Amino acid sequence: MGEILPRLLRALATTIQISVLALLLGTVFGLLLGIARVIGPRLFYPVIDGYIFVVRSTPFALQVYAAFFLLPRAGIDLPLFVVGVLALLFNSVGYQIEIVRPALESVDKEQREAADSLGMTRWLAMWLVILPQAARRMVPPLTNELANLVKASSVLSVIAVYELTRAGHAIIASSYKFAEVLILVAALYFVTIQLLSWGAAYLERRIFTYRSGQPI
Amino acid sequence: MEDAPLLFAGLDVRFMVEIFPRMVQALLVTVQISALALLLGIVLGIPLGGLRVIGPRPLQLLIQGLVSYIRGTPQILHFLVVYFALPGVGILLDEYWTGVVALTVIAVGYEVEIVRAAIESVHKGQREAALAQGMTEPMAFWLILLPQATRRMLPALTNELINVIKASALLSVIAVNELTKVGNAIIYNTFYFVEVLLEVAVLYMLVIGALSWLSKYLENKVFSFGAALSTPETR
Numbered sequence: 247m248g249e250i251l252p253r254l255l256r257a258l259a260t261t262i263q264i265s266v267l268a269l270l271l272g273t274v275f276g277l278l279l280g281i282a283r284v285i286g287p288r289l290f291y292p293v294i295d296g297y298i299f300v301v302r303s304t305p306f307a308l309q310v311y312a313a314f315f316l317l318p319r320a321g322i323d324l325p326l327f328v329v330g331v332l333a334l335l336f337n338s339v340g341y342q343i344e345i346v347r348p349a350l351e352s353v354d355k356e357q358r359e360a361a362d363s364l365g366m367t368r369w370l371a372m373w374l375v376i377l378p379q380a381a382r383r384m385v386p387p388l389t390n391e392l393a394n395l396v397k398a399s400s401v402l403s404v405i406a407v408y409e410l411t412r413a414g415h416a417i418i419a420s421s422y423k424f425a426e427v428l429i430l431v432a433a434l435y436f437v438t439i440q441l442l443s444w445g446a447a448y449l450e451r452r453i454f455t456y457r458s459g460q461p462i
Numbered sequence: 463m464e465d466a467p468l469l470f471a472g473l474d475v476r477f478m479v480e481i482f483p484r485m486v487q488a489l490l491v492t493v494q495i496s497a498l499a500l501l502l503g504i505v506l507g508i509p510l511g512g513l514r515v516i517g518p519r520p521l522q523l524l525i526q527g528l529v530s531y532i533r534g535t536p537q538i539l540h541f542l543v544v545y546f547a548l549p550g551v552g553i554l555l556d557e558y559w560t561g562v563v564a565l566t567v568i569a570v571g572y573e574v575e576i577v578r579a580a581i582e583s584v585h586k587g588q589r590e591a592a593l594a595q596g597m598t599e600p601m602a603f604w605l606i607l608l609p610q611a612t613r614r615m616l617p618a619l620t621n622e623l624i625n626v627i628k629a630s631a632l633l634s635v636i637a638v639n640e641l642t643k644v645g646n647a648i649i650y651n652t653f654y655f656v657e658v659l660l661e662v663a664v665l666y667m668l669v670i671g672a673l674s675w676l677s678k679y680l681e682n683k684v685f686s687f688g689a690a691l692s693t694p695e696t697r
Contacts, residue, residue: 303624303670304663305631306697308642312663315655337697398697400536404635411538424546428539435535443534 247426250417254427257413258434260327264402264409265395267331272338273388279339280346281377285368294343301340306401309333314405330399330407338395345387349380382453389446393439400435410434478657481648488644489665495633495640496626498562500619503569503626508608510570511577516599525574532571537629537696540567545636561630561638569626572694576618580611620677624670625696631666641665 283294301309313333317324324332353376361371403412414431418424468476514525532540544564548555555563584607592602634643645662649655 299671300663300667302695303667303674305628305642305666307631307634308645308659308662308666311642311646312659315649315659319655394697397536400538401632401697403538404632411536411542415542418542418546424542424550428543428546432531432535432539432543435539436531439534440530 247430250421250427251430253417254410254413254430254434257408257410258438260407261396261399261409262438264327264331264334264399264407265392268334268338268395268399269388269392271331271335272342272391275335275339276342276346277377280343280350281372283343283347284350285372298340298343301337306333306337306398307404309337310401310405326405326407329405330402330409333402334395334399337398338391341391341394342388345384345391346380349383349387350376352383353379386446386450386453389442389449393442393446396435396439396442473657473660474654477652477654478661481658481661484644484648485641485661485665488639488641489669491638492627492630492640492642493669495558495561495565495638496623496630499565499569499626499630500573500623502562502566503573503622504619506566506570507573507577511574511581512603512608514574514578515581516603529571529574532567537568538632538635540564541632541636543567557633557636557638560636561633561640564633564636565626565630568629569622572622572625572696573619576615576622577611580614580618581607583614584610617677617681620673620680621695624673624677627666627670627673628697 279294279297282290310330310333313329313336317329317332350372357375357379358371361375366374399409400411402409403415406412408416410431414427418427421427468474510525510528513521514529515522517525541561541564544567545560548560548563581603588606588610589602592606593599597605630638630640631642633640634646637643641662645658649658652658
């Protein structure tokens, strides 16, 4: 077990790398689409809702296969790592919009009215008044989302992205020591994901205490 | 003899119609295997969920640990564990039943929590009244708490069926002939990428869309009196 641990740790690093990349890129798109879903032209709403529906009602494995088959078909040849990140990104944005939208909507509407009365445009009010207040409320669910992404990234093993699950599978295939490998892989995932979800719970408590301490 | 391809928006519609019966058959396997796992999950989830609430403390912790393990590790890992461990302990199943067992493991992890939340949502006066009538704790659970909790589980269980159907797509890695696997096989044989993927995605969306509509309906219309139980969405 000690022998294979370094290999698995390196693969865990890849897993975390992929997940963090997808989270950060996803936040950029999630914010843009989430804001558009709240104050953008009404024309966008069904498009964004449709996208969320597609992401949420198809299995992630199918989305991974689709990226794997369709990107080269469209003449876009990318390394597997990048295909994996893109598949995870496509999936994550669908969930992150639904983190951003409620956070924006949870900011008291008086805040917007006050910004309005100061002569701010809707977009300026969003940028200067609403988004900064909503951003802190997005932090706990986004930490949770990272935990979900670490879990979801295991599916990328089906297209041979060399992350933790794939590495475990490869070592099993060459050594047949499935019990040892699976226990180690499970433990690594479990610790990583538990740390992240404790982090999310901690942040949630911190942010809620902070809010309740604010003057009304 | 072969007709010219019937194109619509660049897609070969004739081919899509041709593979449709195979796709529907594969979809039935997906739904069947998921429903089976959900039901087996309930059979295990009710006693485990019950013990999680009224069982002895060490057992509660053990069940809680099991639940955190199942929910805190990737689903595909459970498939690998079941796939390798069952033959390791001398249990030989075909792919289909291996898939059912693996999906059941995933389903149980969430259903224990659904059962627990539903039981805890029943007013505690109910349990106290039952105990005051001289019922034992297991009797109160079985005769008083569970029947009231069962109705409240239905929306959450519908959501869980959605999660299990989505998880079943991963069974393609252990060669179960469910929808994703069959779609991939057709792609490798024919190289009709877009047509097949589109059809597979639409079939999933129809089933999952219908189920999530049903779950919302149950939650809003039928169960509006009870505490809303939610189940986390997995991918």
